[in-house]
Amino acid sequence: MEHHINSYFKGEKQGSLVFLGLGLVASVVAAVGWWYFADAFWQGLAIPVGVIGLIQLFVGTTVFLRTDGQLTALLRQFQEVPQKFAAEEGRRMAAVNRNFQTYRAVELSLFILGFVLLFLGTLGAWGDWTAGMGVGLASQSALMLVLDSFAGWRGSLYEHQIKRL
Numbered sequence: 001m002e003h004h005i006n007s008y009f010k011g012e013k014q015g016s017l018v019f020l021g022l023g024l025v026a027s028v029v030a031a032v033g034w035w036y037f038a039d040a041f042w043q044g045l046a047i048p049v050g051v052i053g054l055i056q057l058f059v060g061t062t063v064f065l066r067t068d069g070q071l072t073a074l075l076r077q078f079q080e081v082p083q084k085f086a087a088e089e090g091r092r093m094a095a096v097n098r099n100f101q102t103y104r105a106v107e108l109s110l111f112i113l114g115f116v117l118l119f120l121g122t123l124g125a126w127g128d129w130t131a132g133m134g135v136g137l138a139s140q141s142a143l144m145l146v147l148d149s150f151a152g153w154r155g156s157l158y159e160h161q162i163k164r165l
Contacts, residue, residue, distance in 0.1 A: 001082075001165060002075060008158040009071040012063055015151055019060030022143065026053025044121075044132025048114075052140040086165040093159040100152035107145040114138025 030050030033042035078085040114137030121131025 001078060001161065004158060004161040005071070005074055005078060008154060009067055009074075011154045012151075013067045015147070015154075016060045016063035016067065018147065019056045020064065021060075022147075023053045023056030023058075023060055026050065026056060026140065029053075039128065041128040041132035041135075044129035044134075045136035046132075048133060048136035048140055052144065056144075082165060086162055090159065090162045093155060093162060097152060097155050097159055100148055100155060103148045104145060104152065107141045107148060111138050111141035111145060114141055 026049050030046040030053060033049070034046040037043075074085065074089060077088075114134045116134070117126075117130050118134030118138060120126040121128060121134055
């Protein structure tokens with residue numbers, strides 16, 4: 001079981017670095033789009049890309065900073081009181097996996113909304129700002145949907161291993 005615990009948290013730490021990297025890129029794209037290009041399309045795009053980029057930076061930093069301590073505490077608990085580990089970590093992971101279902105539903109909804117905004121923006125009456133907003137929202141939502149799907153899959157596997165204890 002220790003292998004599964006280590007493997008899960010290794011994936012969490014690697015995923016946090018991906019989030020950090022994407023958040024940094026998104027922040028730069030948003031800033032450049034807003035100030036350098038400074039037209040309606042790029043300013044519309046910069047808003048969702050920048051906001052979601054800040055979320056990526058926050059989540060990536062939080063997960064990265066807490067993972068090592070969390071792993072150490074859980075390994076100690078597993079070695080000392082495996083039944084308590086299984087009960088507490090099983091409940092925590094069930095909640096984490098329920099949250100991933102919610103995240104994916106929200107991300108899918110925002111992805112669809114992004115395409116609706118892009119469509120409306122290309123009609124002309126809604127303008128380039130709306131089209132840019134749609135592109136930014138659809139692209140960031142799609143990216144988050146993929147990343148959270150991988151994280152949810154990893155969490156489900158880990159929860160399954162805990163239930164086997």
